[in-house]
Amino acid sequence: MDGKRSGESDVMLQEINYVPTRTECSDNQQLKAENNVKRSDTPFLWFVVLTVILLMLVGCTSFGWASPAVIKLKSENPEVNPLGRPITTVEISVLAGMPVLSSLIGSYMIPRLADIVGRKTSLQITAIGMFASIVGIAFSSKIYLLIISCAILSNLFAGTWGILPIYLTEICEDHNRTKFGCLMSACIPLGQLYCYVFGPPFSLKYFTLITAAPLLPFFALFLFAPESPVYLLSKGKKEDCMKALMKLRRNKSKTELEIDFDRIKLSLRDTMDTKPDLTALVKTRESRIGLLISMMPVSGQYLCGVPVMMSLLAPIFNESSTLLSGNMIAVIVGVVKLLTFIITSSIIEKTGRKPMLVLSSVGSGISTLVIGLYFYLKYINSVFIEKLQWLPIASVFLYIISYSLGLGPIPQCVPSEMFLPHQRSTAQAFISAYANALYAFYLFVYPLLAEAIGSYSCFWIFSGTCFAGAVVFYYVMPETRGKSILEIQEMLKRY
Structure with missing residues (x-):
């Protein structure tokens, strides 16, 4: 039976005879016309996507870990606090700031590993490192060990944040890549909710170990996931590329798979000998425009005030005379965010990116x-x-829902759409580093600005940047719904 399947694969590969026509644009139009039938997502594709985002879920728990952890670290009870003493204010600042600074390195360096060892292997490497660092956090009894372990985890997760969208883009098709990208982004509120639920009832050691639990099924199940077909073909592994396509798109005919193979080959043409570095992002008009477009939603995401809003949830609800505890408030907000992220992922391919933003x-x-x-x-x-x-609590829920409809999930999906395969890892590394630098600057400037002009003025500044972002998205942001990577490149050339 295996020999028969192997023979069929060989025949299939031999029948693929790609002959370039006059221009890339005409090639792409021809392939699109031949492959305009949208097939439903296969169960195996869902299996791979849900497996790989377990890694994102574990990383996103770091966004909510500090909230219950700092409370425990302030305790004088040695059974609750592994440090044996209350943590100082300076140590809290270092514990919060050092991982952010270290992520600048990881977000730029680690995604480039995806071009060397492959998308799948690089994700497995970062997963092993994340698991080890979480165990280190759980068993740290000294503050410097805790800070170092958190910094390593943040570094590795920043790299994962750059690699995972590339992998999802390259295993998905034009009609479902943003849907699964938004589903990946839903791990952000899910990771925070995970911490809000398991943080309070457990000790710091067991709570931290619980955050690593999703990595166990990831290690086992991800072994069955294929490498990115795009990466395989970029390394000249044509047969492996076709086998990966056959696994991911089992509901397609042999002819449709051949067309998909040709489209990947076309996207890689003239790029095999190109060195993936930062200069490649500014050499052509389409890459420069793609870089600017990728930075727009990321800028909107961080300048809309979401970090400040999340930190002020408890005071806002307390002033509204609610009887809910701070942790219950966090759980409710987390559930609302998660549900809205999931709704966005289910409608994004119908509505488009621009209207949602x-x-x-x-x-x-x-x-x-x-x-x-x-x-x-x-x-x-x-x-x-x-x-x-009642007004602030209503405004908070309006904000959470509005943010989760676009500014929350979509920015992570844009960069991987804007670049050809040989540019993706470098582009994702640059965008991730830019996002982390923007976030670090944000955390540094806001307290100073709030003290100088008042928190109300800061929220009006956030409001102004949101409205300015809406104008920019409406007039500048291109719509990529249903377009192939090559079509997007042709659009950027004329942009």
Whole structure:
């Protein structure tokens, strides 16, 4: 039986005879016309996607780990606090800041590993490193060991953040790549919710080990996942590329698989001898435009005020005289974010990227404007403040839903669409480093700005950047829904 399948694969590969026509554009139009039938996603593709995003889930728990962890580290009870003493304010600052700084290195260096050893292997390497660093965090009894372990975890996760979208893009098709990309982004609220649920009832050691639990099925199940077909063909492994396509798209005929193979080959043409470095991102017009377009949603994501909004959830709900505990508030917000992320992933291929980003920016702008107004009325001791206690909580939920419809899930999906295969790892590394630098700058500037001009003014600035982002997305952001990578490249050349 295996010999028969191998023979069929050989015949299939021998029948693929790619003959380039006059231009890449005409080639792409021809292939698109021949392969315009959208097949449903195969169970195996779902299996691979759900398996690989387990790695993203574990990494995203780092976003919520600090909230319950710092409470335990402040305790004087040695059974709760592994340090044996309360953590100091300076140590908390270092524990929060050092991982962010270290992620700048990982976000730039580690994604380049994907071009050397492959997308799948590089994800397995980072997963092993993340597991080891989480174990190190769990058993750290000294503050310097805790900081070093957290920095290593942040470094490796930053690299994973750059590699995983590339892998998803290259195993998916034009009609489903953003859907699965948004599903990957849903791991952000899911990871935070994971920490809110398991953080309070367990000790720091067991809580930290629980965050690594999803890696166990990942290690076992990801062995059955194929390497990226694009990477395989870029290394000249034609037969392995076709086998990967056959596994991922079992519901396609031999002719349709051959067309998919040809499209990958066409996207790799004239790039096999190109060295993947930063200069490759500025050599051509389409790569320069693609870089700028990739930076736009990332900038909108970080400048909309989401880190500040998340940190002020408890005070806002407390001022609204709610009877809910801080942890219950976090769980409710996490569930709302998760559900909205999932809804976005299910409709994104029908609505398109641009409308969702515009809608998300406008909704976020309105909610931050209202919250800024509430804080201003509180600052001037307005008589209306007691009658408006419901306003901030309503605005927070509007903000969470608006953010989760676009600015939250979509920015991670854009860079892998804008570049050819040989540029993706370098582009993702640059965008990830840019995002981490922007986030570090954000954390440094906001406390100073809030003290100088007031938190209400900061929220009005967030509102202004959201509305400005909506205008930029509407007039500048191209729509890539249903377009192949080559079609996007042709569009960028004329942009």
